[in-house]
Amino acid sequence: MNREYAAQPPERREVDALPGPTLLEFGTAWCGWCRGAQPDIEKAMAEHEGLRHIKVEDGPGRPLGRSYRVKLWPTLIFLRDGQEVERLVRPDSSQAIAQALRTITTPDSA
Template identity: 50%
Template sequence: MSPVPFTPEPVRDAVDVMRGAVLLEFGINECPHCQVAQPLIADALKRHPAVQHLRLEDGRGRRLGRTFSVKFWPALIFMKDGVEVARVVRPTTQPEVDAGFAAL
């Protein structure tokens, strides 16, 4: 399975004003933890088509992840109307990912 393309990095102000349910996924393609999580995230997104998904490449020089205090990948930040409502870091099971979606 080829990785989902990364979204160009928005500025924090733009993320904070997003309306509705949004999933910010921080990581990199080479991250083994990110690779494990990809099918779990894809499965959940199929069941939640109304959630806007932004897959964001993180790392040195990437400011958005720092504004969310991302330290480990993948970091899934679930937001509703510009406010963080849940965070899941390094998920390895479907229930972990589903818990984040349930908060939306």
């Protein structure tokens, strides 16, 4: 699990080309909702060691967040092979996050 926001976020074409499961997290370090969600994200991610997790600092004019139409933080986008499978906005439990993670990590859930 990444605890820091990427200094340089990837471009959308790079994200679209990612193989396998990926958790894309949009937010900011100063956002109270984002800080509050971190324990739940960390707990859910503990079951998926090695899963690609990209934390993207978002805000006005940030192209990656706009391309996903992110409006509230944190927004978690669960990708499989670069395609969005699930999305959680302001998740309120580790169970919800864990269930969404299973949708991208379980082969027969496609």
